[in-house]
Amino acid sequence: MRYEAVIGLEVHAQLLTRTKAFCGCSTAYGAPPNTQVCPVCLGLPGALPVLNGEAVRLAVRTALALSCGIRPASRFARKNYFYPDLPKGYQISQFDEPFSDRGELEIEVGGVKKTVGITRVHMEEDAGKSHHSAPHSVVDLNRSGVPLVEIVGEPDLRSGAEAAEYLRTLREILVFIGVNDGNLEEGSFRCDANVSIRPVGETRLGTRVELKNINSFRFVEKAIAHEIVRQAEVLDAGGRIVQETRGWDEDTGTTFSMRSKEEAQDYRYFPDPDLPPLRLDDAFVAEVRGLMPELPEAKRRRFTGEMGLTPYAAQVLTVHPGVAAFFEEAAKRHAGAGHGPAGATSNATKVANFIQSEILGDVQTHGLDAKIPVSADQVAALLGLVDGGTISGKQAKEVYAAIAGTAEAPAAVVARLGMQQVSDAGAIESLCKRLIEQHPKQADQLRAGKVSLTGFFVGLAMKETKGSANPQLVNEALKKLLGPG
Ligand SMILES: [Zn+2]
Structure with a gap:
């Protein structure tokens, strides 16, 4: 029988x-265990939660970036379950009254665009x-108590490749709008996938299996394809799908059963009596919308258009928001210095080419930080020296190697190494x-018209x-000395 896969993703992203x-405890990653805790996030009796306003701003920014509607009133609920890493015995979440719903995300797989529904974003x-x-x-x-958004996607995805692209696109947006560092290894961006299949043409959903704890997009793609x-x-063998949670074993390339979900867990949600309803008025939403950073797709359109x-090149330079900002700054400074006869477009391309060929390999990123070994000023000054004919493009690479990791001005390196381009026509x-004189045969052939010998x-x-x-100048001198006649 032919089947169609139905895949929906749930992403948890740390704000x-x-x-x-x-509570006021730090969220910094990597501190010694149990040093960033207090009575509130330890769930000690009598401790009262106070909602972090910045978390609300970042959550609303996330929802707006995904074209979700913002609900004027929402509520926090207690999701009750027992687990050793949950000292309160419940997790504060949003249940039937999330702060946002009905958004969408556009993805492109194999040149085909597809709009995937977002059911809701909640805190x-x-x-x-x-x-x-x-x-x-x-x-x-x-x-414990670090703020998250959960982004629940509609079951609109049909393959592992679509799921992986959805995650890449979503992660890129969250990183570019500064709400999440996109770090899968440290668990600040996590994904669960619900996968079921049904005969082609069937509209009812099959029994779904949840794939959990997969920490790379490539593995998500492979795990879903395998599932x-x-x-x-x-x-096909006449069996039935068991509702369960499965993990991914990279060594064997197969999914394996982690636990059965036959009996749906009852979390006994109820509104958290310690937290008032969350009210988001139009003015607040408009303010968050007004401060929305440029989305990566819009940035690429501007890089190619303007x-x-x-x-x-636009794709490569938006690999990370730090790299994109660096490129824009260097292009602005280079154009501002008024180098070269051509307009801003050609200047931007020169800067883009140099960053791609020389600098990008040396850039180190971690979360939202990008370590770039030179400043935008240095790059603009270096390319200015090329434009002005002081050094050649080949020498620019050497100068870059010399200034990388230092604050030295390119002109100072050129002077120090005596590498001025010979622009003395005489x-x-x-x-x-x-x-x-040393190559008379080749000179004669060139004089006779074999221009390839230039x-x-x-x-x-x-x-x-x-x-x-x-x-x-070498070309001009050759023409003058061996020119027609
Ligand atoms: Zn705390």
């Missing part, structure tokens, strides 16, 4: 606040973290004269001057 959702708090290392299990509660095949084999970059002409002499001139001869 980049300095303090937790309902909740994170739990602590259990560490299992036999014979003991220990709990770190530093993460679709596994479920089809079960049904700035004249190729779609590929000196170049006498060099060319000498080269012609490259031969330019190459020799570059070798003689260690790449510092101005190639345009």
Whole structure:
């Protein structure tokens, strides 16, 4: 039988606040265990939660970026369950009254665009973290109470590739609007996938399996693809799909059962009596909307449209918000210095090319931070030296290597290394004269019209001057010395 897969994703993303959702404890990652805790996030009796306003702003920004509607009144609920990393015995979440709903996200897979529905975005708090290392299990509660948004997607996805692209697109948006650091390894961006299959043409949903704890987009894609095949084999053999939670084993390339979900867990949600309803008035929503950073897709459109970059360059330079900002700053400074005869478009392309070919390989990113070994000023000044004919493009690479990791001005390096491009027409002409005398046969052929030999002499001139001869002047000298006649 032919089947169609139905996939819906739930993403938990930590909001980049300095303090937790309902107390003043730090959210910094990597502190010694249980050092960032207080009576509120430890769930001690009598401690009262106070909602973090910055978390609300970031959550609303997330929902708006996904075109969700914002509900003027919403409510926090207690989701009751027992687990060692949840000292209160309940998680503060939003249940039947989330602060936003009905959004969408556009993805593109294999050149085909697709709009995926967003059911809702709601706020909740994170739990602590259990560490299992036999014979003991220990709990770190530093993460307990860190603010999250849960982004619930509609079951609109039909393949592992679509699911992976949805996650990449969503992660990119969250990182570019500064609400999440997108760090899958540290667990600040986590995804669960609900996967079911049904015969093609069937409208009812099949029994779904939840894939959990998969910490890379590539693994999500592979796990879903495997799960679709596994479920089809079960049904074809006359079996039935068991509702369960499964994990992904990268070594065997298969999913495995973690726990059965046959009996739906009853979380006994009820409104949290310690927290008043959350009211978001129009003025607040308008303010958050007004401060929305540029979305990555809009940035790429501007890079290709206004700035004249190729779609590929625009894609590469938006690999990280820090890189995109660096490119824009360097292009602005380079254009501002008024180098080159051409307009701003060509300047932006020069800067884009240099960043892609020389700098990008040296950039280190971690979360929202990007470590770039030179400043935008240095890049603009360096390319200015090329535009002005002081150094060649080849020498620019050497100057970059010298200034990388330092605050040195490119001009200072050029002076220190004595690598000024030879732009003295007289000196170049006498060099060319000498080269012609040394290679009379090639000179005669060039004189006779074999123009491809121009490259031969330019190459020799570059070798003689260690790449510092101005190639345009070499060409002109050759034309003058060997020109027609
Ligand atoms: Zn606390």
